[in-house]
């Protein structure tokens with residue numbers, strides 16, 4: 332019986348600009364995605380039968396066919412039926428550490444780990460770009476979770492251009508356990524409220540505008556300048572999520588008021604808010620400050636840091 336354990340890291344969005352809507356219902360984006368060391372462990376074990384089964388220690392995560400990890404395995408089974416017959420199905424055990432429905436790509440990174448793990452279990456020898464292409468059919472953030480590091484993502488988030496590795500930056504994450512924001516709702520509301528400001532002249536114009544806006548943060552990343560990176564954080568989805576979720580706005584304002592915080596932003600469609608911090612010591616101090624102001628145990632707080640890789644075999 333063969334088995335693999337994979338480490339599946341979360342991401343944050345250092346930059347998220349919505350360029351336009353698309354005929355397929357998605358949005359054209361310009362993003363900078365960053366892997367962080369808060370990660371789930373994914374344990375894969377071959378089965379004698381051709382079935383797929385998912386186990387997870389987190390009550391909010393479904394273990395049926397709606398689990399993104401299950402869907403990743405089902406996709407591999409459909410694409411490679413001979414390998415499924417030869418090597419058997421797979422049992423997927425997810426040890427969740429990443430908060431669920433948080434804007435941290437928890438499900439996407441689990442799916443990425445399953446694609447990479449099954450590639451190994453079934454001796455398929457797929458390239459990273461082949462795996463990323465398969466991943467894009469499961470979710471917009473899945474290709475990035477395979478690539479990892481610091482990456483410019485365009486299209487609906489699946490077209491990736493790597494940036495140089497960032498030196499370690501410490502990060503504090505804050506998320507109310509019971510608060511969920513639907514990604515589809517966030518984009519739909521943005522389209523309803525701000526859609527008339529999209530650039531529609533031509534794809535090129537839209538791409539050029541995105542390049543101009545994100546230029547400053549890309550430069551700061553190339554210069555390894557955490558202060559400037561923090562000053563240029565941006566997320567268009569804050570325009571719809573912050574007014575609708577005052578608790579998220581409060582976290583954002585509190586982080587901004589703490590000593591040692593270089594910059595703060597909501598990640599993805601939220602509701603996680605992150606703060607870039609000067610040092611590990613400052614990060615622990617910022618976490619303590621937040622806990623002192625909000626003792627409510629529904630608020631989850633994590634100290635994490637930037638990393639240079641996506642999913643890895645343990």
Ligand SMILES: C[C@@](CO)(OP(=O)(O)O)[C@H](O)COP(=O)(O)OP(=O)(O)OC[C@H]1O[C@@H](n2ccc(N)nc2=O)[C@H](O)[C@@H]1O
Nearest residue numbers: 356357358434435436470471472487514515518599600601
């Ligand atoms: C907002 C972001 C930012 O990184 O992340 P999360 O907050 O989910 O982590 C991503 O754009 C989310 O990526 P992901 O969670 O993989 O999205 P998908 O499953 O592909 O899409 C979920 C829904 O979001 C909307 N969507 C997503 C991506 C995109 N470029 N345009 C969209 O309009 C669509 O309504 C889609 O049905």
Ligand SMILES: Nc1ncnc2c1ncn2[C@@H]1O[C@H](COP(=O)(O)OP(=O)(O)O)[C@@H](O)[C@H]1O
Nearest residue numbers: 398399400431432433434435436437438439441
């Ligand atoms: N493997 C998985 N891990 C986490 N959530 C999952 C998974 N598979 C499906 N889901 C569902 O996907 C939804 C989004 O969760 P998640 O991927 O953690 O958030 P986000 O896309 O905001 O980063 C949740 O409602 C959850 O029930």
